[in-house]
Amino acid sequence: MADGQPFPARRPPGLDAPEPRHPVAIVGAGPVGLLAALELARFGCPSVLLDDNDRVCEGSRAICWSKRSLEIMDRVGLGEGMARMGVTWKVGRTFHGDSKVFEFDLLPEDGHKMPAFVNLPQHEVERMLVERAEAEPLVDLRFRNRVAAVRQDASGATLAVETDFGPYELSAGWLLACDGARSPIRRAMGLDFDGELFEERFLIADIAMDHDMPDERHFWFEPTFHPGQSALMHKQPGGIYRIDLQLGWDADPDAERTPEIVIPRIEKVVGHRDFRLEWTSVYTFHCRRLARFRHGRVLFVGDSAHVVSPFGARGGNGGLQDVDALGWRLAAVVAGEAGNEALDHWDAERQHAADENIANSSRATRFMTPREGAERVYRDQVLRLAARAPFARPMVNSGRLSAPCAYPAKGAEAALPEVSAPGRVAPDAPLPDGWLSERLRGWTLLGIGARPPRAEGMARVTAPAEGPLAERYLGAAARAVILVRPDGVVAARWDRAPSAAEAEAERDALLCR
Template identity: 35%
Template sequence: MHKPETTPRASLYHAYRVYAHYHPQPAPHSSAPDAPVTVVGGGPIGMVTALALARHGVRCVVLQAEQQVSEGSRAIVFTRRSQEILQAVGVSDAVVANGLPWTSGNSYYRGQRVFRMESPVDEDDRFAPLINLQQNVLESYLVEAIAREPLVEIRWGNKLIGMTQDDDGVTLQIDTPQGEYTQRTGWLVAADGARSTVRTALGLRFEGASYEGRFVIADIRIDLDLPTERLAYFAPDWNPGNTVLMHREPGGIWRVDYQLPVEETSEHALQPDTIRQRIDAQLDMMGLGGKPWELDWCSVYSARALTLPDYVHRRILFAGDAAHLLPIFGVRGANTGFQDAIDLSWKLAAVVKGSAPAPLLASYTHDRVGAAREIIAEAGKSTRFMTPPSHGFRVLRDAVLDLSLDHEFVRPLFHWRTSRAHDYRDSPLNSPSDDNAAMRAGPGVGAPAPNVKLGENDYFYDHLGAAFHLVTFGDSPLPGALREEIETWRERGVALRVIAFATSQHDVGGADLTLADANGRAAAKYGAQAGTSYLVRPDHHICARWQRLDASRLADALAQATARR
């Protein structure tokens, strides 16, 4: 019988709540009602996936083995793209209100700053490039959002222990503190983390590399008069040849990540006396010796760059760390998982609701495995610099460190290649017959649609819903044939909204929403002239664009984007 911990976790900054466990009525060893979708894993990726499915009108159940949110801060840095996704599921206001935004990072060697990274800031962006907030706090916001969402049910204290799938769905065996029960579900999303029970049960194996470098992650409460920036210290005297990273967190907490010597065991590294010695040494090096501090949470992390080659296995789909394990350098873990969630949710919802055929899900593997492999190639450069995997790499890294003290040209090698929104340039859902190749300005097909500031607290993304969006530019009404084509697709169950950017104050005929663009700000951002149109997927990525659009070209693009051809 499953017995999750029911004592609230200890924390210096977060009040943990223990939630009542779920068990079916009237008794254990019975069956719960069928669910269209079940998500295994109640971490941030599982909950965002569930909330995103609910936006598309799909009911789902979330199985969470524990009865409280995760222990410790874990993921703490969230990108602008992640904040846009969190906006879509209704928690970005809380994140922005309580998180710490930042734009820059510094790298130090032998007491000298050798590189400063500045993330670009655009006045059209609603969110900061990066924001720090502890994962357990974010999870609590997501739990609150689920409580407000009638289409999502989270079942605390429910542990998946077995499953069988067939052509129509998956039968789940679930254990609770009051016994086992069975659950039938149409689709199963495995968002159950690095040690995924579902992945293990299917016998699936990752592709990629693990690195020798291990880091202690320690959260400490300390009063430091330092800005919110990412700090990296290479080969400090107290940790020769290794790397130390620091981040400010809300609640007076600082994250200190320090690399371990190869020969040291994780058990020794996590001893309180060992941690205190290392933290004190880091503070001494920074000229902050004697500052009082308290340990909140600690763990050991190993750098890995791994992915499943396929995220879709009949009726079972994978997301987040269950699908891939990515290095923390460049904040890629949870941020990549959120992009999995928003991509998977609209495609799975379309299949569940019958507005697209099941082959649409193959594009989830294509788009997101492609993203993971690109991230692995990119993150590998940062990982090999932070934690050289061989003597040759270490010699090269150390040479760069030495040269950086006097030579500007080598310092960009310190850049940590921050996580970014993936560009689906070769997605099978992109239109093969649009005008993308002929258009020299604006975002290309596959890219996320750029945000645009429309007013004091009004942005383009504020108007995007759970639908395809046809974005047009100019004051002319949509032709009758184009309006009829739009209605045809709506009758097929495809959610499609028309947003027009107009220079005049008048509504554009045929548009569901007209946004004023009198100063041409949006048109310039999109490289648009009168008559330019973009088709934006429900996950905000562009799948077609035209200099001139007609009904047949829209039909071709929508057929491609919904896997109907």
């Protein structure tokens, strides 16, 4: 747990009798793997979740959880708890030297259940997920179960598993590799990433101190406390602050983690020595991914499939969105309600999202750490202009913060308003009895100023053609009926009341049946 206490490792049944075949096996009990198990359970699909460790992660690691991630976590009962525990923020301020050059507001409008971002250490999120998974009968969570080998055929995958009690074999119809950026399963299958390694290093330091920093994100280009480099500061719960400092490619990672070097660097940032060093790490930038995420019966999810530089909070949030798009599809495949081709559609969507995340992360990284020549000239001129020319301020790129991508979808080009076009996450809005996001937990027909049909296997929500919900969905139309997928993505739109057969046909096309 966060205090280092181990979770219990139990003797697996496969040591005493033939292990029953599982519909889904998941490897890796980080946020992505744990959420995947809970999402599958939400649709009635059991899974076995294996992890070679018995503790939550060390250090705060991922801390910035986006509005979309909070909405996803809310479906498994954790979104509100994360928002209560974490530091809520939506404003970011960017400085050049000691002068502010740009600021942004990630959620300037009211009428959403979840805030723009919440800062909460990854170990706290993992702890919450483990507690929920342990209480879920459809999740078989096994700690200190290390996967030593994988083989697959047309019907599933077989894992050789090593435990403190002895080795055993486990077979499953589908395998989710949620085992991180250094994925042993990816290596065992001879797969590798394509992409770019940036020759730059950053120091992460979590410190405990009393400070009056507002609940905001602060980023500095060439601050006086760290000349010629970049710095980032975030506030976490409990008086913990995350500080990122650019070091340069020639920095020695081992030396830079030592207190003798870290403490004087942090003292320059905060201006005093009254702090306690909690955790440090040195990282390099990678923006890379697998060519495809589905390999037969093995699906790579989260960091095992793609990695990005951390500025923009697109790593952990992107992994949760992988699960968001996968859970309902895989559960339907296991239940025989969807064809296996539905998982190819998932693969295509999440490749599209990964490319968007990589593009945004790469642009931010190049702006923050430009190469000599045109990149540096452009960056330096933008920063100089931004101090006095408003048009240049949006060009200042300290990381475009994570937002759900828009999937390519039929009818998206002509749909207005764009925020709720097919392929986009259905925007939240207040309802008389709660929030729209709370009602979008399965296939849903949302009628605004129109009565949706009674279609097989679909919930119906009816709302008046007024207020924030109408503004976000109607545009110039007088009425609309929106088909929303179980992951909250708009699947289709009609500016009239469609027939039940039309709605069912749109759903069946996405399920490949």
